[in-house]
Amino acid sequence: MNEPDVMAHKELDYLRIQERYPERYLPWPAYISVLANVKNKVSSNELGKWLAFVEVKLKEADESNIRLNRLERDTLMLQLESSDIDAPSRSALLAYLSNYKPRAMLGLHQLPNGKEWYQSKLNFYGAIQDSPTKVLATLSKFDDQNSKANVLKVMPDTQQPYILELLPANCQRIAGLNWRDGFINVPSTVAKCTKAIEQHKALIVTLMAVDLGIHYQGWSQKQAFVALNSKLALNEQQAQQLIANLVYFPATIFAAYPHFLKP
Known part of the structure; x- marks a missing residue:
């Protein structure tokens, strides 16, 4: 099978798994x-x-x-x-x-099988087989390299995964099967736009850590707010919108994760 067919099969397998949760x-x-x-x-x-x-x-x-x-x-x-x-x-x-x-x-962690549900999302969006604990350890290494505070240049909304908002308009959106993601195959789309990912690297690392905090570690909204503001220059509306986006689209920010692992 060619690459688009492989990704379509992976997405279909993911959607079948989601119906168990x-x-x-x-x-x-x-x-x-x-x-x-x-x-x-x-x-x-x-x-x-x-x-x-x-x-x-x-x-x-x-x-x-x-x-x-x-x-x-x-x-x-x-x-x-x-x-x-x-x-x-x-x-x-x-x-x-x-x-x-x-x-x-x-976060998802509070639901029955919530941590397993979240892991299935990490598997699909980020091609992650490691446990969230190991992912956190990896993120801490990235974070040390990107410790400078960031100014948020793209205002988040709650209509699509924020990782897609960070991509320029000329990055092709790859059609997908999941209506919850707006029929966009998020991992395939992000994989085609690595230059945009590099541009927002420090921001994405912060959002990955907060995503894990909310859905795996059980952070409250206040804890997420504090973590965001320790790394990003945000106003209250921006912080609330980012948190809402991470709540509505768990693990989608990890579509950028494979890019971070490249030498």
Whole structure:
């Protein structure tokens, strides 16, 4: 098989693995504006059925000790509140989320099999077979070489993995199979744009460490904020947006990791 075929098979294998983890209970990723995207494209009846399905899956998730974090719950509620879609299931889902108790922490580690889930993401996005502990040790060596504080030049959003925002427009986005990543194969795309990765090396090392902190070590939002501000020149909005991006797209920043290992 040629390289694109190999990467497509790897992505398909990754997506199959994800269905074994809590993702199967979470059909509405909070960062995707589903209600705005489908407005005037599907009937109210169809959308109503889907919203009812989301509520059913969240209740099933609760029975398996799988809960949204606070950021996800609040973002979904905001989308529901700002929508004018006339469907009884919209009001029912909003009422359910209003009385919903989110999990205490933001990272995957707090979910059942969360650390294993995170490892599967490191495997795919960063081609990492080592444990997160070993990855942290490697990052500390990179960090020593890039200790100078960085000014954030690219404002993060929550619509796509931040690693893609760091790539210039002329870097080709390789089509992928994962709708949660905007149908972009993140590892393949980043591999084609190594000059951009080199330009943002110190920033990416910091974000990798914070990503591990949130999803593997169980950092709170405050701990993540402190870690970011110790390395980067950020205002509060930038820090909040970066943290939200890392929460919504776990391990995607590690698509740059193979480049760091090259001699």
